Amino acid sequence: LNSKINIKASDLFAIDSDFEVLVLPDENELVPEIDNKYFFDKHTTEAILAGFKFNMRVLLHGLHGSGKSTHIEQIAARLNWPCIRINLDGHITRTDLIGRDAIVIQNEKQVTEFKEGILPWAVKSGIAIILDEYDAARPDVMFVLQRLLENNGKLTLIDTSSVITPHPNFRIFATSNTIGLGDSRGIYSGTNLINQAQMDRWNIVINQQYLPLEKEASLIISKVAGYESDAGKNLVLQMVELARLTRNGFTCEDISCLMSPRTVLNFASNNIIFNDLEIAFRLSYLNKCEDSEKPIIAEYYQRVFNQQLTEFIKEKKHA
Numbered sequence: 001l002n003s004k005i006n007i008k009a010s011d012l013f014a015i016d017s018d019f020e021v022l023v024l025p026d027e028n029e030l031v032p033e034i035d036n037k038y039f040f041d042k043h044t045t046e047a048i049l050a051g052f053k054f055n056m057r058v059l060l061h062g063l064h065g066s067g068k069s070t071h072i073e074q075i076a077a078r079l080n081w082p083c084i085r086i087n088l089d090g091h092i093t094r095t096d097l098i099g100r101d102a103i104v105i106q107n108e109k110q111v112t113e114f115k116e117g118i119l120p121w122a123v124k125s126g127i128a129i130i131l132d133e134y135d136a137a138r139p140d141v142m143f144v145l146q147r148l149l150e151n152n153g154k155l156t157l158i159d160t161s162s163v164i165t166p167h168p169n170f171r172i173f174a175t176s177n178t179i180g181l182g183d184s185r186g187i188y189s190g191t192n193l194i195n196q197a198q199m200d201r202w203n204i205v206i207n208q209q210y211l212p213l214e215k216e217a218s219l220i221i222s223k224v225a226g227y228e229s230d231a232g233k234n235l236v237l238q239m240v241e242l243a244r245l246t247r248n249g250f251t252c253e254d255i256s257c258l259m260s261p262r263t264v265l266n267f268a269s270n271n272i273i274f275n276d277l278e279i280a281f282r283l284s285y286l287n288k289c290e291d292s293e294k295p296i297i298a299e300y301y302q303r304v305f306n307q308q309l310t311e312f313i314k315e316k317k318h319a
């Protein structure tokens with residue numbers, strides 16, 4: 001079960017790295033599916049690989065759509081490591097994670113039996129878990145995680161007074177939009193402060209950045225059919241450039257909604273579907289933005305495409 005195969009990271013992830021990684025030998029249906037188009041960033045990849053190899057706890061934070069969750073998943077896919085995502089957004093509870101007493105029928109009698117939650121199962125079965133949206137977890141959930149992190153993955157089930165020792169392949173990763181210091185702009189609603197003692201339990205904390213522009217563009221060209229020509233490639237580069245302007249605008253708090261890689265992907269596909277750049281832009285992004293911010297966004301659009309958005313053409317004439 002624990003025999004592992006050593007492989008060079010540079011061979012598996014197309015990065016320039018001296019890292020050697022362990023690939024698990026066994027098939028498992030919980031190993032994520034490989035996305036062949038995935039692009040691995042060296043630093044993030046090495047950090048995540050250290051998590052897998054040395055059982056380090058790795059926390060990835062960064063803006064939405066920067067590829068935090070999929071980065072971990074795609075590495076697990078190549079290491080043949082079973083991996084599940086647990087989304088900690090406001091709905092998941094302590095009982096979902098730990099388990100609860102349930103009434104079952106045994107020998108025609110009603111008895112209570114402890115039904116394990118997702119965490120005891122994962123700890124025992126040697127799975128990598130991704131605690132997604134870690135900064136959005138409820139306080140009762142944070143408490144459970146705190147115990148897990150403090151005890152090196154040992155999980156105490158108070159309900160059954162038992163201690164679960166982690167399987168050697170059990171790993172913990174987390175992703176978050178904030179670094180647990182709150183969100184002063186209210187953009188990531190539902191995020192909470194993370195107790196500093198708990199932040200301290202993460203061995204590796206890394207900020208995931210968006211891909212370099214050309215990489216993002218080639219990704220989109222490879223994923224959306226119709227942009228193979230030189231003109232097509234150029235148009236995608238402009239779309240990504242526009243996205244970059246919105247990301248910068250977001251960072252300096254000029255606007256409150258940015259174009260994530262997902263948005264650009266939608267922009268590119270909608271442009272093929274509707275064969276109209278402006279309509280595609282509206283449907284995939286502009287309609288999500290606040291009216292008060294639209295003049296700034298129109299300016300970004302104008303700068304990149306040298307074209308005014310319809311509603312701003314009129315305004316210009318009157319002015």
Ligand SMILES: Nc1ncnc2c1ncn2[C@@H]1O[C@H](COP(=O)(O)OP(=O)(O)O)[C@@H](O)[C@H]1O
Nearest residue numbers: 037038039064065066067068069070071261262
């Ligand atoms: N490096 C990358 N290579 C290929 N696709 C990527 C990359 N980074 C992000 N994506 C794509 O962007 C989308 C958002 O990624 P995701 O991991 O969900 O972001 P996050 O968890 O940071 O919000 C996914 O469809 C993913 O496949």
Ligand SMILES: [Mg+2]
Nearest residue numbers: 068069132175
């Ligand atoms: Mg995510």
